[in-house]
Amino acid sequence: MSPETWIAFLATASVMLLIPGPTILLVIGQSLGGGRRAALPLVAGVAAGDLVAMSLSLAGLGALLATSAALFTALKWLGAAYLVYLGVRLWRAPVAAGGPLPLTAGAAWRQAFIVTALNPKSIAFFVAFVPQFLDPARPFPPQAAILVASFVTLAAANALFYALLAGRLSGAVRRPGLRRALNRAGGGMLVGAGLATAALRRAG
Known part of the structure; x- marks a missing residue:
């Protein structure tokens, strides 16, 4: 893979990541409720989920999803x-005055990982998107490793930006009434992301 091809991949992936999807809506929603303390575990979960999804797509799962309606529908x-479940939980979460809603690191990581890794559209997209930047005349594994590492790094940086931004807003709010409104805004975003995911149609 030439440096020019790699730069083109970075630019294209960055544009794609700037458009918020279910994963970023999860990060925003949980950061609004959990504050900045949830940022790093959420980002780590997003990175791990993208690593798994992209690796599986390159290993052939993306092609299988594109042809199997049953598997695509199940995922x-x-x-x-899961998104709707998380949204309802955040909507109904109790509010403590003077501080953000506690969210353990393990729970934040798990939620972000599951939502990212279970996004069938992402896996199918990776299998159509990534091969365009591979040089068939060069060995596949090193090129795939570079592209996977590059995308995961960009995705983590993007998630960190949204998490810190939402966490800053959450930390600035102390009154229980406003805190509850933030929780419900975040919960509503997660439920909306779940409904949007349910409405996805298989390409082709």
């Missing part, structure tokens, strides 16, 4: 149901 409904 779609699993991801959608």
